[in-house]
Amino acid sequence: MTKKHIYIYSPSSAVRDKAAVRRGVARLRAMGHDVEVDASALASHMRFAGDDDTRLEAIHRAAASGADVAIITRGGYGLTRLLPAIRYKAVARAIERGTRFVGLSDFTAFQSAVLAETGAVTWAGPAVGEDLGVEGEPDEIMLACFEDLVSGQGEGTGWQLPSAERTDSFRDVQGVLWGGNLSILATLAGTPWMPQIKGGILFIEDVHEHPYRVERMLTQLLYTGVLAQQKAVLFGHFTNYKPVPHDKGFRLKTVIDRLRGQIKAPVFTALPFGHVPTKVALPVGAKVHLAVEGRDAFVLWGHRH
Known part of the structure; x- marks a missing residue:
């Protein structure tokens, strides 16, 4: 190197x-x-x-x-x-x-x-x-x-989707990759420092945030019109929170399923990014391809995709 x-x-x-x-x-x-x-x-x-x-x-x-x-x-x-x-x-x-x-x-x-x-x-x-x-x-x-x-050699990254997200058809979505920590993005909504990305690919992750808080922050992005403008939403890892007895079945999957019913863009999970040891590097603001086939998902930004 x-x-x-x-x-x-x-x-x-x-x-x-x-x-x-x-x-x-x-x-x-x-x-x-x-x-x-x-x-x-x-x-x-x-x-x-x-x-x-x-x-x-x-x-x-x-x-x-x-x-x-x-x-x-x-x-x-x-x-x-x-x-x-x-x-x-x-x-x-x-x-x-x-x-x-x-x-x-x-x-x-x-x-x-x-x-x-x-x-x-x-x-x-x-x-x-x-x-x-x-x-x-x-x-x-x-x-x-x-x-x-x-x-400067990176040209993309790939991961395997959960079996429930397997798709029979090849999907290729192009757009600006952006996002990161959901708490921060929700905080920036409505400020001059929230990127106005139309037709983007939004990725999100967070730590120490219970699913109901994740849903509340996503609702902020939904009601401010951010989510409706995206071509795809990628969930990274949401870690270090504790379910409580009165959740009564309310969990992160509940939040993701509800989101899928609220926006037209596809929602994919298991992106290897967040407060976890296995994390990929992602170019925030770059134009990328999101390609999905079967359970294989790729985000590609190199010159040869």
């Missing part, structure tokens, strides 16, 4: 597991990369990685770094506070020069705002701490997808 310049910064919550971030840095260096860690990456102010100005400056330093990849230490909370003050033109120029901004979770706010403000592509992918810095070996699929992203 060609040596790349990777810039690590913290635009959201304070790093609590510093050992994990150090392991992630060491792993990237062991892979042969030139790793630069932002001066405030391990800063702490209340629950944030530094106050708002500190984190804003970290974003702008990442944009000015000339790095091939700018990747977050972790998600959490804090980016929505910064959206009015981010210098989007500087970020877009950095992307044009070849910097790939990578992250997930709270990073969805940054990605959505960059897409809404400039149309530039960012990447939904791993974080340094929870993904690259795990004890033991990182997930092989996650690592392979990240290596493709870093090298």
Whole structure:
């Protein structure tokens, strides 16, 4: 693998597991990369990685770094506070020069705002701490997808749908891929930083959110007209929530089945993305093909699809 310049910064919550971030840095260096860690990456102010100005400056330093990849230490909370003050033109120029901004979770706010403000592509992918810095070996699929992203070789990703979603006919949907964390997207609805994507392919994931909360957030996107404008909706993983006795059969499947009755676009599940070890890298804002045949689903963005 060609040596790349990777810039690590913290635009959201304070790093609590510093050992994990150090392991992630060491792993990237062991892979042969030139790793630069932002001066405030391990800063702490209340629950944030530094106050708002500190984190804003970290974003702008990442944009000015000339790095091939700018990747977050972790998600959490804090980016929505910064959206009015981010210098989007500087970020877009950095992307044009070849910097790939990578992250997930709270990073969805940054990605959505960059897409809404400039149309530039960012990447939904791993974080340094929870993904690259795990004890033991990182997930092989996650690592392979990240290596493709870093090298610029990635052309798509595929996964297997649940048997109930098997289709007998070949389906090919084209559109702009966008989305990420559902809580963040619902929060941005109606703001200037919610991308206005018509005919898009929306992917969503979340963590610590009970299915009724997932349904409530999807209803927000439904009532604001976002879902009606999409050509397909892809569910990633929704993890770390606990059912309760008074659910009485209400579960995530209930939410998905109801959504299928509310929109015309197909809804597919099991996309390998979210707060899970096995996560693919996805280009947020890129034009893609979604191809489905049998139980095989592919999202393709390379030149040869």
